[in-house]
Amino acid sequence: MTDELVMRPDPQKRTPTVSSARDPLHAVLDPGSVAIIGASSDPDKVGGRPVDYLRRYGFGGVIHPVNPRRDEVQGLRTVPSLAALDEPVDVVLVAVPGAAAVEAVEAAAKAGALATIVMTAGFGETRSPEGVAQQQRMLTAARTAGMRLFGPNSQGLANFGTGAVLGFSTMFAEQPPQDGPVAVISQSGAMCSVPYGLLRRRGIGVRHAHATGNDADVTVGELAAAVAADPQVRLILLYLENLADPESLAAAARVARERDLPIVALMGGRSAAGQRAAKSHTGALAGERRVIDAYFAELGIRRAMSMPELVDTTELYLQDWRPQGRRLVVVSNSGAVCVLAADAAEDRAMPLAALSAETEERVASVLPGFATSANPIDVTAALLTDSGLFGRVLPLVAEDPDADAFLLGIPVAGKGYDVPRFAVDAAEFAARTRKPLVVAAPQESVAEEFRRRGMTVYPDESTAIGALDHYLAHAELRRSVRTEPRSYGTGPASADPVTLDEAAALARLADAGIPVVRHHLCRSRDEAVAAFAELGTGDVVAKGCSIDAPHKSELDLVELGLTTPDAVGAAYERLSARIRHLGLAFGGVIIAEQVRALHEMVVGARRDPTFGPVVLIGQGGKxxxxLPDVQVVLAPLGRERALQAIGQLRLARVLGGVRGEPAADVDALADLAVRVGEMVATDPGLVAIDVNPVMLRAAGEGAVVVDALVLAG
Structure with a gap:
């Protein structure tokens, strides 16, 4: 991509980013006037940089430096206060410290500003009573006047399409702006500057670079929704430190979906905080990280796990491709690269395309006899004498219905190789087929030839396949996202939920139409013996029942394989004595049918205070x-989404039937997960449900719950 130093819009030709210039969120992206409280003559100071940037990068509106001690700042006449202005301003920047910043926000609200950006730190982020109180005072002033507040502790907002650079990041001077198709929005100032700098270093233009700070009023999600409406934006990159307002980001995702606009997010602070239901397997396993992953997946947002992962795929999103699948074709002039690429694809669970016999014959017809026509395709060193090999092989493979994406590996080329022709052929192929194609070329001279023609180049095949994997997986995710809106959050769950005993928990599940094991709760030896006779199954299970024993096997409160009345009676005596010896509340002894099945699974649900009900599905047992193999999804969920989650388990291939075993009844498991999700979604008194194990039988034979834990508020 070409890299221009600075893009300066012509003020006379400048067009608003969005249609409504008076809406506060939109006005801050394209203001007609800006006031800087604490404006400085020194362009290296916080109060001086916005003045410098607005002038340097082509802002076409009016700039009002506010400084009562100077008549002029950087060649612009100052005013002593906002009250001295003859007209209201759209946006006010606050670059004064402490209590003066609070007073500046109140002055901006009184002056009728649409929005205020507080760059000053030392407020809510400090968690000190004074800082929190000052931040609340700013928020009250803003909301009373109908003014929107960005920050405090914001590095500022920058729209390089309009020249509205309303911030103080030094990165904008070190890596001069170029308007482009990427937007970066971050709750952290540093994590706004870093991806901006990395992208600019690659020659990629960035249109928006916004750091929202404390999100006291305007959240990163709200700002993302406004940016998503910008028709020039083709990719949004987010850095998040919390998701206190999932509704606003969901709204941004809906706007993005309407425009087919991808969003990639990096989130810091992956902790296990906030698990109210930690007494259950579901509470432990459906922790914060998995729930956030489920939330992002529902919105079609790809979650990156590192800064390189956030930016490395950027160029792929900017290509004019129409990906349809993940099956990969590797073409190289090195057998070693073919082997390493195949290994990298397997590591990523990215299947190599199985080319048809006809395709392989056609490829073989244009290659030398010692080359490899099967995928991965090794054209060998013959490329040195026949520069058209890539150009002839790629179109032949592209016609194969299994070929979804391509890696062109060129580990060595240079003098004697017609590298420009390789690049031209590859670029023409990608443009014609619109199928994803990435290049692995460690030699900079070779890589540059491909970049000059708009191709995406990585230094090695592993990095290239990793980026391609993320991009293609995201394309699949975006095609399967939920389209109907939903509400998030239920408020905090009960701080001290009550654990139901197993008999009561099974009864709650049965009332909801969930199949549970045949069982009887017994409070005497005679009742236990009678229960055995009534079940008439040949062998039963005896389990101690107590609200104090959510996990009975760990307390030696389970006996299996009881086949006679005497054995059942003796088990009852032992278990009831064991409960009392442990000092637990005695709820009785459950005598239940001993169920055998193909697989033991777990299904659970819990109420997350931020995201609402979530459901867990996975391999169960003790x-x-x-050894967790689970998937977490948001509830309520439909059968299709439940089946999709089951299909993403590592166990999924086994559930389909292997080594002579029949396929498992995954439809029954999906239906059970849907019902458990509905229970928590519709009953605000339920904190968590843990169903483990679910005995999963062969296809058509159903699934049965044999143990359950329910926490109710």
Missing amino acids: YVEY
């Missing part, structure tokens, strides 16, 4: 927390 090792569920130690």
Whole structure:
């Protein structure tokens, strides 16, 4: 991509980013006038940089430096206060410290400003009573006047399409702006500057670079929704430190979806905080990280796990591709690269395309006899003498219905190789087929030839396949996202939920139409023996029942394989004595049918205070927390989404039937997960449900709950 130093819009030709210039969120992206309280003559100071940037980067509106001690700032006449202005301003920047910043916000509200950006720190982020109180005072002043507040502790907002650079980041001077198709929005100033700098270093233009700070009023989600409406934006990158307002980001995702606009998010602070239901497997496993992943997946947002992962795929999103699948074709002039690329694809669970016999024959017809026509395709060193090999092979493979994406690996080329022709052929192929194609070329001279023609180049095949994997997986995700709006958050769950005993928990599930094991709660030896006779199954299970024993096997409160009345009676005596010996509340002894099945699964649900009901589906049993293979989705969910989650388990291939075993009844498991999700979604008194194990039988034979834990507020 070409890299221009600075893009300066012509003020006479400048067009608003959005249609409504008087809406506060939109006005801050394209203001007609800006006042800087604490404006400085020194362009290296916080109060001086916005003045310098507005003038340097082509802002076409009116700039009002506010400084009572100077007549002029950077060649502009100052005013002593906002009250001295003859007309209201759209946006006010606050660059004065402490209590003066609070007073500046109140002055901006009184002056009728649409929005105020507080760059000053030392407020809510400090968690000190004084800082929190001062931030609340700013917020009250803004809301009373109908003014929107950005920050405090904001590095500022910058729209390089309009020249409205309303911030103080030094990165804008070190990496001069170029208007482009990418938007960066961050709750952290540093994590706004870093991706901006990395992208600019690659020659990628950035249109928006916004750091929202404390999000006291305007959240990163609200700002993302406004930016998503900008028709020039083709990719949004987010850095988040909290998701206190999931509704606003969901609204931004809906706007983005309407425009087919991808969003990629990096989130810091991946902790296990806020698990009200930690007594259950679901509470432990459906922790904050998995719930956030489920939330992002529902919105079609790809979650990056590092800064390189956030930016490395950027150029892929800016290509004019129409990806349809993930099956990869590798073409290289090195057998070693073919092997390493195949390994990298397997590591990523990215299947190599199985080319048809006809395709392989056609490829073989244009390659030398010692080349490899199967995927991965090794054209060998013959490329040195025949520069048209890539150009002839790629179109032949592209016609194969299994070929979704391509990696062109060129580990060595240079003098004697017609590298410009390789690049031209590859670029023409990508443009014609609109199928994703990435290049792995460690030699800079080779890489540059491809970049000059708009191709995406990585230094090695592993990095290239990793980026392609993220991009293609995101394309699949975006095609399957939920389209209907939903509400998030239920407020905090009960701080001290009550644990139902197993009998009561099974009864709640049965009332909801969930199949549970046949069982009887017994309070005497005679009742236990009678229950055995009534079940008539040949062998039963005896379990101690107590609200104090959510996990009975750890307390030696489960006996299996009881086949006679005497054995059942003796088990009852032992278990009831064991409960009393442990000092637990005695709820009785459950005598239940011993169920056998193909697989033990776990299904659970809990009420997350931020995101609302979430459902967990996975492999169950007593090792569920130690060898977790689970998926978490937001509730309520439909059967299709439940089946999709089951299909993403590592166990999924086994559930389909292997080594002579029949396929499992995944439809029954999906239906059970849907019903458990509905229970928590519709009953605000339920904090968590943990169903483990679910005994999953062969296809058509159903699934049965044999143990359950319910926490109710």
